[in-house]
Amino acid sequence: MTSQTELDSAVREILAAARERSTDGRERVSVDARSLPDALARAEREGRVPIVAEVKPTSPTAEGTRADDPVELAEAMVAGGAAAISVLTEPDHFGGSPEALRRIRQAVDVPVLRKDFLLREAQLDAVEADLLLLIARFVDDLEKLVTAARERGFQPLVEVHDRDELEDALAAGAEIVGINNRDLARLEVDLGTFESVAPHVPDDVTVIAESGVSSPADVRRMRAAGADALLVGSAIMDHGEESDVTENVRRLTETTQ
Numbered sequence: 705m706t707s708q709t710e711l712d713s714a715v716r717e718i719l720a721a722a723r724e725r726s727t728d729g730r731e732r733v734s735v736d737a738r739s740l741p742d743a744l745a746r747a748e749r750e751g752r753v754p755i756v757a758e759v760k761p762t763s764p765t766a767e768g769t770r771a772d773d774p775v776e777l778a779e780a781m782v783a784g785g786a787a788a789i790s791v792l793t794e795p796d797h798f799g800g801s802p803e804a805l806r807r808i809r810q811a812v813d814v815p816v817l818r819k820d821f822l823l824r825e826a827q828l829d830a831v832e833a834d835l836l837l838l839i840a841r842f843v844d845d846l847e848k849l850v851t852a853a854r855e856r857g858f859q860p861l862v863e864v865h866d867r868d869e870l871e872d873a874l875a876a877g878a879e880i881v882g883i884n885n886r887d888l889a890r891l892e893v894d895l896g897t898f899e900s901v902a903p904h905v906p907d908d909v910t911v912i913a914e915s916g917v918s919s920p921a922d923v924r925r926m927r928a929a930g931a932d933a934l935l936v937g938s939a940i941m942d943h944g945e946e947s948d949v950t951e952n953v954r955r956l957t958e959t960t961q
């Protein structure tokens with residue numbers, strides 16, 4: 705785990721809030737998950753770039769907040785060809801909620817990823833989702849949380865930012881790895897991160913390029929570097945302009961080589 709003093713102040717606040725959020729009275733969930741690898745394969749067969757489109761009302765680096773109904777946003781993303789949907793459930797810094805994810809998963813038929821800052825087992829039970837994000841940098845016992853996620857039926861997506869974290873993720877049994885181009889210590893984005901870490905991911909592991917993808921040229925770059933899928937939030941949500949989410953997704957899913 706990274707020392708707290710090395711982290712951007714916004715990330716320190718996010719983690720502090722995650723630690724304090726109550727998990728009282730929760731029952732353990734049991735999920736019948738929709739397969740992400742199957743959804744990615746289907747997009748490939750149908751000639752779409754596999755995009756995991758993110759419902760992210762706001763963020764510490766966003767220029768504003770989108771107040772649209774999250775279900776309408778997710779449906780619009782699927783209409784644009786998204787292979788899966790990622791939903792921020794963090795309430796204080798990203799404007800998300802477990803309830804928004806629950807409604808979205810009911811409304812769409814693609815896999816839904818719960819994107820949050822999960823630090824301990826009881827936090828996994830807030831809502832049913834097909835995939836759960838576990839950030840290697842922030843989790844003390846990654847193998848324990850990967851196992852706990854699988855016991856509930858979730859597909860864990862383990863996020864890494866460098867080779868050491870990738871080794872930790874693989875040692876913990878990760879079968880789906882996200883390489884985050886955003887350095888969560890400084891919040892700077894560099895697509896070169898994916899290019900440097902992805903060659904070390906074994907062929908039988910699904911690898912997703914996360915963050916900083918905003919154009920067809922970025923899509924081509926990440927695909928050339930080996931991305932099985934791309935996770936895109938800001939460029940689709942377009943917080944400043946509030947442009948058409950379906951068109952924003954379609955521009956990426958229809959990217960040709």
Ligand SMILES: O=C(O)c1ccccc1NCC(=O)[C@H](O)[C@H](O)COP(=O)(O)O
Nearest residue numbers: 763764765914915916917936937938939
């Ligand atoms: O997006 C942020 O501002 C942010 C700030 C602090 C911690 C995490 C943050 N983002 C989490 C993500 O991983 C992204 O939402 C996701 O990968 C999509 O990235 P993007 O397409 O660049 O919005």
